[in-house]
Amino acid sequence: MKTQKVSIRDIQLKLLDIIDYIDELCKKNKIQYFLIGGSALGAVRHKGFIPWDDDFDIAMTNENYLKFLKVCEEQLDKDRYFFQREASEKWPLYFTKIRMNGTVFREPDAMCESHMGIFIDVFSLENIADGIVASTWQYICSKIVIARTLAQRGYMTATFGKRVVMSIIKRISNRALEKVLINQVRRYNKEETKRLGILFGNVRFKNAFIPREFFGTPEYIEFEGRFLPVPGMTHEFLRKNFGDYMKLPPKEKQFGHLPEEVIL
Numbered sequence: 001m002k003t004q005k006v007s008i009r010d011i012q013l014k015l016l017d018i019i020d021y022i023d024e025l026c027k028k029n030k031i032q033y034f035l036i037g038g039s040a041l042g043a044v045r046h047k048g049f050i051p052w053d054d055d056f057d058i059a060m061t062n063e064n065y066l067k068f069l070k071v072c073e074e075q076l077d078k079d080r081y082f083f084q085r086e087a088s089e090k091w092p093l094y095f096t097k098i099r100m101n102g103t104v105f106r107e108p109d110a111m112c113e114s115h116m117g118i119f120i121d122v123f124s125l126e127n128i129a130d131g132i133v134a135s136t137w138q139y140i141c142s143k144i145v146i147a148r149t150l151a152q153r154g155y156m157t158a159t160f161g162k163r164v165v166m167s168i169i170k171r172i173s174n175r176a177l178e179k180v181l182i183n184q185v186r187r188y189n190k191e192e193t194k195r196l197g198i199l200f201g202n203v204r205f206k207n208a209f210i211p212r213e214f215f216g217t218p219e220y221i222e223f224e225g226r227f228l229p230v231p232g233m234t235h236e237f238l239r240k241n242f243g244d245y246m247k248l249p250p251k252e253k254q255f256g257h258l259p260e261e262v263i264l
Contacts, residue, residue, distance in 0.1 A: 006262045006263075006264055008051070008052060008053075008054055008256065010264055011054045011105070011118060011262065011264075012049045012053075012054065012224075014100055014103060014118045014264060015049075015054075015055075015056045015118065015120060016224055016226075017100065018056070018081070018098055018100055018118070018119075018120045019056055019058075019120060019228065020226065021077070021080070021081065021098075022058070022098060022120065022122075023226075023228065025071060025072075025075065025076070026068070029067065029068075029071045029075075031060065031064050031067055031068050031071065032060060032061070032064050032218060032229070033058045033059065033060040033064065033068075033122075033218075033229060034058060034059055034060065034215060034218055034229055034230060034231050035057070035058055035223070035228055035229065035230045036057050036058060036059045036123070036198065036231075037057040037201075037241070038050050038053050038055070038057070039053075039055075039056050039057050039058065040230045040231065040234070040237065040238060041238055041241075041242060041245055042223070043221050043222070043223045043228065043230055044221065044230070044234060044238060044245070045245065045246055047221075047222045047223065047224070048222075048223050048224035048225075049224065051254075052254045052255055052256055053256050054105075054256035054257050054259075055119075055120075055121070055256065055257060056120045056121070057120070057121045057123065057201075058120065058121070058122055058123070059122070059123040059124070059125050059198055060122070060123075060124065060125060061124075061125050061196070061215075062124045062125060062126060062127065062186065062189040063189075065096075065122070065123075065124040065125070066124075068096075068122065069085060069086075069096065072085070072096075072098070073085075076098075079101065080100065080101055081098055081099065081100060081101060082098070082099040082100075082101055082115045082117060083096075083098065084096060084097040084098070084099055084114075084115060084119070086200075089114075090114035090115075091114070092149040093146070093149045093150075093200065094124075094142075094145060094146075094149070094182065094200040095121055095122060095123045095124070095200050095201065096121075096122040096123075097119040097120065097121055097122070098119060098120050098122065099115050099116075099117035099118065099119040100117045100118045100119070101115075101117055102117070103117040103118045103263060103264050104116050104117065104118075104261055104262060104263035105117060105118045105119065105257075105259050105261075105262055106259055106260045106261040106262075107257060107259050107260065108258075108259075108260055118262075118264075121201075123198045123200065123201055124186075124198075124200070125196040125197065125198060125215070126138070126185060126186055126188070126189060126196065126197050126198075126199050127186075127188040127189045127190075127191060127192075127193040127195075127196065128188065128193055128194075128195035128196060128197045128208075128209050129188050129193060130193055130194055130195070135195070135197075135209060136205075137184065138184060138185050138187075138188075138197070138199065139197075139199060139205055139208055141181040141182075141184040141185050142181075142185045142199035142200055144181055145178060145181050145182060145185065145200070146200060148178060149178075185199055185200075193212070194211065194212055195209045195210060195211055195212055196209075196210050196212050196215060197209045197210060198210075207240065207241050210237065210240065211236075213232075213233060214231050214232070214233045214236050214237045214240070215231045215232060215233075215237075216231070216232030216233060217232045218230065218231070218232060219231070219232050219234055221234075
């Protein structure tokens with residue numbers, strides 16, 4: 001990692017600046033969100049960041065997510081932050097980033113992004129069909145979209161099989177097909193379903209669908225001296241995603257994004 005003597009902690013402090021701003025913006029506009037992934041795990045296990053973690057993930061129901069996008073368009077402090085909206089010209093993926101101006105966090109696969117500042121990922125929790133066939137189809141459609149958008153972005157995977165799949169999908173798919181697939185993924189977002197899913201993140205099938213009650217009303221727990229929202233049934237949520245989540249991984253797996261360049 002090439003840095004200007006930047007430590008993991010330096011990056012984490014910038015992430016705290018971003019989440020404090022997002023939290024204030026969401027409270028002001030009555031937008032409900034949840035810490036997810038390693039951010040939720042860190043809150044419970046470490047009362048803050050996982051010591052080696054250099055990212056931050058949040059999610060919100062699709063209704064709240066759409067409201068968040070509108071609020072960012074109208075109210076985000078553009079001098080301090082960059083709104084990297086989903087499916088935009090320089091960001092074809094279907095989740096959103098809030099980036100900090102005046103910083104650089106250059107990942108190895110960052111090839112066509114208009115802004116490379118330190119960021120927080122914001123995901124939509126899609127409503128998942130109750131039936132196994134329909135929900136599996138949602139998952140498949142999301143993976144095809146991800147493969148296409150990663151190929152558009154210039155992403156280079158090290159796995160031969162994935163390179164072949166991405167090459168084929170890039171050749172046979174087009175924007176019209178992508179819209180059809182997105183509609184399939186999000187077709188239940190105006191219905192009341194029993195499960196939610198983060199379908200445009202790096203999530204395997206077995207962890208993709210989460211009982212709606214696991215989220216419920218957010219529980220606010222300590223995170224680096226402030227209180228941030230995690231899913232209401234935190235134990236069940238973390239156990240589904242991480243198994244024995246209080247157990248630390250082996251040393252060789254304790255690493256973050258390993259960016260190519262960091263500038264604060």
